[in-house]
Amino acid sequence: MKAIGATLFILVFCHCLAIAQSPVTLTGEVKVKGEGPAPYANVLLLKKADSVLVMGALTDSIGRFSLQALPAEYLVRINYLGYQDVIIPISVTSTETMQALPAIFLSQQAKKLNEVVVTAQKPFLEQKIDRLVVNISNSATSAGATAFEVLSKVPGVVLVNDHLSLSGKTGVVIMINGKPSPYTDMESVIKDIPSSNIDRVEVMNNPGAKYDASGNAGVINLILKKNYRAGFNGNAVIGGGFSTYNQSNVRSDDRNYHRLTGSLAMNYRQGNWNIFGNVDYMRRSVFEVNNYDRVVDGTLYKQTNYYPYQYSTYNFRVGVDYSLSKRTVIGFLLSGYHRNGEGTGRTYTDLLPLHTMKAVDSFRTDNTTNINRTSVTANLNFNHTFDSTGKVLNIDLDVSDYYYRNEGDIRILTADQSIVHQFQRGKTPLNFWTFKADYEHPFSSRLKLETGLKVSSVNIHNDLLFTRNGEYDPHRSNIFKYEEAIYAAYASLTGEHKKLKWQVGLRVERTGNKGYLADTLALKRDYLQLFPSLFIQQEINPNLFIHFTYSRRLDRPDFQLLSPFAYFIDSLTYAKGNPTLLPQLSHAARLSIKPKDWPTFSVAYSYTDRVIYREAPHQEGNVTYMHAENLGDWQNITTELNYPFKIGRKLDGYSGIQAFYNQYKAPFADSLYNQRKWNWQVYGGFTYKFTKTFSAEINAYYTSGQLNEFTLTGSSSGINLGLAKTIMNGKGKITFSVNDIFYKNQTTSRVKYGDVDMKYFYRDDSRNARLTFSWNFGKYKVNSNRERTTGSTEEQDRF
Numbered sequence: 001m002k003a004i005g006a007t008l009f010i011l012v013f014c015h016c017l018a019i020a021q022s023p024v025t026l027t028g029e030v031k032v033k034g035e036g037p038a039p040y041a042n043v044l045l046l047k048k049a050d051s052v053l054v055m056g057a058l059t060d061s062i063g064r065f066s067l068q069a070l071p072a073e074y075l076v077r078i079n080y081l082g083y084q085d086v087i088i089p090i091s092v093t094s095t096e097t098m099q100a101l102p103a104i105f106l107s108q109q110a111k112k113l114n115e116v117v118v119t120a121q122k123p124f125l126e127q128k129i130d131r132l133v134v135n136i137s138n139s140a141t142s143a144g145a146t147a148f149e150v151l152s153k154v155p156g157v158v159l160v161n162d163h164l165s166l167s168g169k170t171g172v173v174i175m176i177n178g179k180p181s182p183y184t185d186m187e188s189v190i191k192d193i194p195s196s197n198i199d200r201v202e203v204m205n206n207p208g209a210k211y212d213a214s215g216n217a218g219v220i221n222l223i224l225k226k227n228y229r230a231g232f233n234g235n236a237v238i239g240g241g242f243s244t245y246n247q248s249n250v251r252s253d254d255r256n257y258h259r260l261t262g263s264l265a266m267n268y269r270q271g272n273w274n275i276f277g278n279v280d281y282m283r284r285s286v287f288e289v290n291n292y293d294r295v296v297d298g299t300l301y302k303q304t305n306y307y308p309y310q311y312s313t314y315n316f317r318v319g320v321d322y323s324l325s326k327r328t329v330i331g332f333l334l335s336g337y338h339r340n341g342e343g344t345g346r347t348y349t350d351l352l353p354l355h356t357m358k359a360v361d362s363f364r365t366d367n368t369t370n371i372n373r374t375s376v377t378a379n380l381n382f383n384h385t386f387d388s389t390g391k392v393l394n395i396d397l398d399v400s401d402y403y404y405r406n407e408g409d410i411r412i413l414t415a416d417q418s419i420v421h422q423f424q425r426g427k428t429p430l431n432f433w434t435f436k437a438d439y440e441h442p443f444s445s446r447l448k449l450e451t452g453l454k455v456s457s458v459n460i461h462n463d464l465l466f467t468r469n470g471e472y473d474p475h476r477s478n479i480f481k482y483e484e485a486i487y488a489a490y491a492s493l494t495g496e497h498k499k500l501k502w503q504v505g506l507r508v509e510r511t512g513n514k515g516y517l518a519d520t521l522a523l524k525r526d527y528l529q530l531f532p533s534l535f536i537q538q539e540i541n542p543n544l545f546i547h548f549t550y551s552r553r554l555d556r557p558d559f560q561l562l563s564p565f566a567y568f569i570d571s572l573t574y575a576k577g578n579p580t581l582l583p584q585l586s587h588a589a590r591l592s593i594k595p596k597d598w599p600t601f602s603v604a605y606s607y608t609d610r611v612i613y614r615e616a617p618h619q620e621g622n623v624t625y626m627h628a629e630n631l632g633d634w635q636n637i638t639t640e641l642n643y644p645f646k647i648g649r650k651l652d653g654y655s656g657i658q659a660f661y662n663q664y665k666a667p668f669a670d671s672l673y674n675q676r677k678w679n680w681q682v683y684g685g686f687t688y689k690f691t692k693t694f695s696a697e698i699n700a701y702y703t704s705g706q707l708n709e710f711t712l713t714g715s716s717s718g719i720n721l722g723l724a725k726t727i728m729n730g731k732g733k734i735t736f737s738v739n740d741i742f743y744k745n746q747t748t749s750r751v752k753y754g755d756v757d758m759k760y761f762y763r764d765d766s767r768n769a770r771l772t773f774s775w776n777f778g779k780y781k782v783n784s785n786r787e788r789t790t791g792s793t794e795e796q797d798r799f
Contacts, residue, residue: 024092025445026067027388028101030059030078033217036323037063037107041080048073048089064388068445072344091499098444100388105559126644132156132203136195140687140697140722142238143735144261144770146282147190147198148220152745153720154201154220155642155683156657158703167205167604167638168660168679170614171555173719174216176222179398189373190222192313192339194282196237196263196774200226205604206533206549206588209490209505210438210450213531213554216586216608224317225265233778239735241284243768249347250289250306257308259284261772272797277318286765288345292573295757296622300352305570309343309369319379327386333379344368347570361415365376365571368409375402390442402430412571420430424476424568425465430559432458437667451491458484480522480579484513492533499539509529509554515562515579522564522579529554529585543596550589554662557581557612561628575615578628584610599643599656613709616668619755632666632673653686662707669754677707693726711760714748718766731776739765 004369026045028040043065045054054074059065067076069092078086083106092099126133134154136142142150151157151164157172158165164187166172174186202221204211211219223237241259263280292303319333340474347365352358377400382391405427412420438452459482464475492505508530515523533551540546563577585608592602612633615626638660646652662678685699702717722737749760 001582005635009228015120022544024069024071025098026069026076026090026092026101027098027390028065028076028104029106029388030063030065030080030106032083033105033107036160036326037064038078038080038083041065041078043067044077044079045069046075048075051075062385064385064390066445070528076101078104078106083108093339098389101545118539132642134201134203135199136201136725137199140695140724140735141699141720141737141739142195142198143722143724143737143772143774144241145195145739147193147195148187149199149739150195151190151201151220152718153699153701154203155654155701156203156640156658156681157220158681158706158716163710165706166203166220167636167640168662168706168708169636170216171215171612172217173212174222175219177224178221180237189337189339192282192311192373193315193337194261194263194313196239196261196280196772197224197265197278197315199223206531206551206590207550208503209492209507209531209534210452212454213507213509213529213552214556216553216584216588216606217557220398232266232268233772233776234264234774236265237263237280237772237774239772241768241770243765245287245765245767247287247306250291250304252306252346252347254287254306254308257285257287257768259286259562259768259770266778272323272330272595274321276320277316279314279316281312281314283310283312288764289762291761292571292624293759294572294624295354296619298354300354302350302352303347303570303572303624304486305345305347307345307367309341309345311339311341311371313339317451327384329383331379331381331383333381334377335379337373338375339371339373341372342368342370342774345570363415363571364413366411366413367568367570370407372404372405373403375400377401378399388450390440392440394436394438396434396436397436398436400430400432401433402428402432404428404430406567408568410568410571418675420467420571421467422568422571423465423467426565426567427463428460430458430460432456433617446497447493447495449493449694454486454488456486458482460559462559462563462565464563468534476566478518478565479514480565482513482559483515484511486511489616492712501537503533503535503670505533507533511556511583517564517579523562525582527583535555539780545594547594548590550587553586553588555584555586555612557583557628561612561614566625572623573625574623575626576628581612581628582610582630584608584612585591586629599641602638602640604636604638604640606636608636611664611666613666615709615711617710617751617753617756617758624756624758629668631668631729632664634665635661635663637661650689651686653684655682655684657682664707664709671754673710673753675707677705677712679706680704693730697722697724710751710753710756712750716745716747717742718745728775733774735772735774736770737772738767740768743767 030041032038039059039062041059043057043059045067047054054069055067056068058063071092072089076088076090086104086106088104090101126135132155136150156167164172174190202223203218203391205218207219219493239261243257244255247254248592259282261282263278265278267276287306287308290305294301311760315337317335320329321329321331323329334348345367349363350359351361353360362606377398380397382395408424410422434454434456435446436452436454440448440450442448461678463482464477466473486509487510488507490505490507492503492520510528512526514521531552531554534549536548538546561577561581562579566574566576568574574661586606590602592600594600610630611632613629613631616629616631618625618627638658640658644654659678659680661676661678664673666673681701681703682700685697687695689695697723700719704715718740720737720739721741722735724733724735726733746763751758
């Protein structure tokens, strides 16, 4: 393996040295007179003799473009909606490798056009060479949903026991606008965030050196919507949802559940100033059903748990960008989130000896929970473009405060009507800051260097109080403090030679952390790790490309897993953290074949050592608990076929199939755990446009049983339907959707190992109907606006 890796690196650098210098790189800028850059304008390079198209490009977000041409006479033509076309003649000579063109200025068309609302939209699924892009902003089945519900529709993403997995692997890193938050439970956070401000989802299985090393399972990046319009404009969304169920099988008379969502986004751009912001709100009543069947010493403990709850969430984001000059922008961004929810879960437990299967005892457990989350993040950012060749510096400073409070009031009512009362309260304030700087330096149109550094620091204080029948329990109450600092630097070199494109990168991360349990040092670590990455794309012919990626990854244990406290789900079930957990290390490689206009096929392999088992099962009397532990190794093989398609002007969609293999091998409970399983899933969807203003969307998935650590899950499926109608001359849209129509998005699981024999069933409010109305208002002329991605800038397409 080392020899193969060394050979690949040598070949890449040899290609770098052999880069041909004959083509000349043309660079330039397109601007609107009196207003600034013209983002995403069409730039066409034509032969002067016959106006035959040589190549085309789009300007970037600040109006820059780059073209390649052999020495000759050409015309450069610029088209931009609402402005007169500009054509300039140029002469390319062989005396230079780079040629900077003078700035090109656009003027408005002499005849003022009526306001134009652009209704063209991207396909739902786009298969890029280094990532899968899911465009959900115009998806009818995503309107009015939460971010978590949106991710459940992403190809390859499966819900396993209320946790996201990607290609059969858990531990997915979730980012918002390229910004991770490894110290908070992002899966819980995105369950409370409405989808109205999400533009697209990027799925990256093997991120490059520019990204943090965390995430063996891959990275899911939620990209928020961005407004490029000049003047004052915005968007307002209001929606509602409803669902109904028969809950008699969990001994409840509840039937109806609802949701209400609303959001408002506004943007004002004039001169050097750009002020923007958005706020959204959601109120929802929902439920979860968690049923357990466990066998302990010849007795079946049959538990039926129904947990209805309601919550409200508020999110806001407000910022300002100011152009100090034509090439320098400074910005400030303030964002926040608050969630308040409460509910009472009721568990009925029956004890049935296996030889008679008749109940000999029963009791009821009521668990009233109150969960609050609040976070505020301030970001100061700086962007400077040095010249028209693409040298760019981005600097970000983030400071965040996060507070989490969880109360659980547990009352156990026995058959003789006696009551056992337990109470637990967890408080977790969290403070962290991040400094990040990224620099891009093109040496030519075929060779570019990206480098940067990042420093982050976090302090977490977890205070857990536990009482039993009103008396303080010192064995289950404690205070855990955690400190962590990470220093990282990276460099990556991207280049091409003839039909070969490549990127090599190296990231260095040093991590130091300490944990204090009741002011006693419980853990202390300081380690340095190197994370190489490699990306290669070979063009076989204009219709066939082969792509290979490799990266070394690291997964640090979540703070929730390091906290050594027991969190009770009910009187017989709890989860417990482990402060001695070590990071797990992985090697991941992927080979993809991408024919033009045909399905993309890929096969991937990853090997992980010192695997963090989030839920290693233990039996302690009649109580089952899950304990986080480092155990053995894990191998994953994934094969994937994705096919975006378009038929005529009315129908476009996607389809795909995945098969993945998981093997876990670990010494545990005085024996060797060695299990393996193949799993497969199929997914697809399409949108049909009946007219220019009315369309229908349907998407569906099916996944077979899956092995995840000690848990074997059963199959699940779902079908979603949506209708969308554009009104008000394209400014308004009404969307109606029904999700999980046949209510098959449910999970059955089995854990059987050592003393633990448990079956688990889970379902929630996945079948629901939603009605949403959105309205765009204000000026609709597109103008330049910077994409704001805070502490980790959005990675551009590599090739």
